[in-house]
Amino acid sequence: MIRTRLIKRLQAADGEFTLDVNFSSDAHQIIAIYGPSGVGKTSILRMIAGLLKPDGGFLQVDNRDWYHAENQVALPPGDRNVGFVFQDYALFPNMSVIQNIEFAIPKDGDRKMAEELIRHFDLNELRNSTPDKLSGGQQQRVAVARAFAQQPNVLCLDEPLSALDHSLRTKLQDFILEEHKKRPFTILMVSHDVAEIFKMADRVLHLKDGKVLKYNTPEVVFSDSSISGKFQFTGKIISIERSGILNIVTVLIDHQIVKVVVDPREVDFFTEGDQVLVASKAFNPIIRKIPTG
Numbered sequence: 438m439i440r441t442r443l444i445k446r447l448q449a450a451d452g453e454f455t456l457d458v459n460f461s462s463d464a465h466q467i468i469a470i471y472g473p474s475g476v477g478k479t480s481i482l483r484m485i486a487g488l489l490k491p492d493g494g495f496l497q498v499d500n501r502d503w504y505h506a507e508n509q510v511a512l513p514p515g516d517r518n519v520g521f522v523f524q525d526y527a528l529f530p531n532m533s534v535i536q537n538i539e540f541a542i543p544k545d546g547d548r549k550m551a552e553e554l555i556r557h558f559d560l561n562e563l564r565n566s567t568p569d570k571l572s573g574g575q576q577q578r579v580a581v582a583r584a585f586a587q588q589p590n591v592l593c594l595d596e597p598l599s600a601l602d603h604s605l606r607t608k609l610q611d612f613i614l615e616e617h618k619k620r621p622f623t624i625l626m627v628s629h630d631v632a633e634i635f636k637m638a639d640r641v642l643h644l645k646d647g648k649v650l651k652y653n654t655p656e657v658v659f660s661d662s663s664i665s666g667k668f669q670f671t672g673k674i675i676s677i678e679r680s681g682i683l684n685i686v687t688v689l690i691d692h693q694i695v696k697v698v699v700d701p702r703e704v705d706f707f708t709e710g711d712q713v714l715v716a717s718k719a720f721n722p723i724i725r726k727i728p729t730g
Contacts, residue, residue, distance in 0.1 A: 438464045438500070439591075439623055443484050444493040447647070449475045456480060456647040462640060464499070465621035469634040469655070472644035478627045479524070481642075482593040485625065486521050487514035498591060498623075520589035522597045526580040528568040534579050535564040541586040554582040557612050559605070574600040581609065585616060594626040598633070603692060610637055631659060631671040631712045631727055632691060659714065659727055669716040670695075671727065674709050686724060688715055697724045 442459035456477035462468055470478045483489035485496060487503070490511060496504040503512045520541075521527075528537050538551045555561055558578045568576055577600045584592055598606045614637060617624060628634050634641060634655050641658040643651040651658045660669055672690035684704040688695045695715055699707070707713070712727040 438462065439485075439496075439498055441485070441496045442494040443481060443491045443496065445477070445480060445484065445489070445491050447477055447480055454647045458642070458644065458647075458649050459494075460642055460649065460652050462623065465617075465623060466639040467617065467624040467626065467637055469638035469641045470625060470627045470644065471629070471631075471634060471641055471658075472650070476644045477647055478644060479595055482521065482595055482625060482627065485591065486519040486593055487512060487517050488521075518587070518590045520584035520587045520592040522577075522580045522584045522592075522594045524595050526568070526573075526576040528576060528579055528583070530568050533565045533567055534560055534571075537568075537579055538583050538586045541583045543588060546586075546588060550586055550588075554586055558582045558609065574602070574605070577601060578605075578609070581613075588620070590622055592622060592624045594624065596627050596629070599630075606633075613637065629712075631655075635659070635671060669714055671712065671714055674707055674711045674713055677704065677707060677709060679704060686713075688713060688724070690715065695722070697722050699724060 438461070440461040443456065445456045447454060447456050458481060470481060472478060480489060484491050491504060491506065493506045495502065495506065502508065502510045503517055504510060529540065532540065535551060535555065538554055539548070542548060542550055555564055558581065560578060560582065563571060563575060568579070571579065577597065581594070581597050598609055601609065610633065626637070638655055640652065641655050642649060643658050659671060670690045672688040672695065674686055675689050676687040678685040682701065684699045684701055686697045686699050686704070686707055688697060697715060707726060714725045714727055716723055716725070
């Protein structure tokens, strides 16, 4: 269980702002942190891990204070047992893949876990390679495997699957969910992929301007309550065909292509790469843009 309020003055591209977020979670939930770039998503993970000191507030995990400004409590990272997958992977450059994973296993942990993770993450052919011989996606897989090897109480994932292709991304999403069921612990994951959030997260912390805009289930955070229909799916716009009268927006939903006819008065609101909600209404599909902040 996590209960927290974190306050931190941060520097953004257009000046300083104050990150001030508070939320709580039931034990062993997966919480997605969502919002535009520069809003403080990674900083939240770093404060929870003890890598960045807040300016105020508190952090309580499983009824134990990890940080409390008024009581002057600030546990060092080594006392928090937080697994962390960084955007730059942070692998040990002088260690092989298998050595990176084995290094993270606790002293009293099962050493066979390394081989299990090697299989799950499809790393056997790379087991003796050092990080400089790996692609970005391969390094990302090793970093996620190493984080699981640690058997953390809290796992922080900073866009952990962003460099992977669709097939491997889906496989690792399933593996994370499977492992989470076997040994429940709290996961906080930064993600810009709405479909991934729907699949994996119990709750979404939606940030804007350093504050919590919404904190609820993915269905509540992203679904358009003004739309009634038999289905609602999220996807990404991959192309827009404008012809004046008939405008067609092509949306990638999971690995399926859906084409939606859009009113000429609305087509200019969309751009390629937008995350959107596609729903049915009166037997006709409609499309709504999902805000990033």
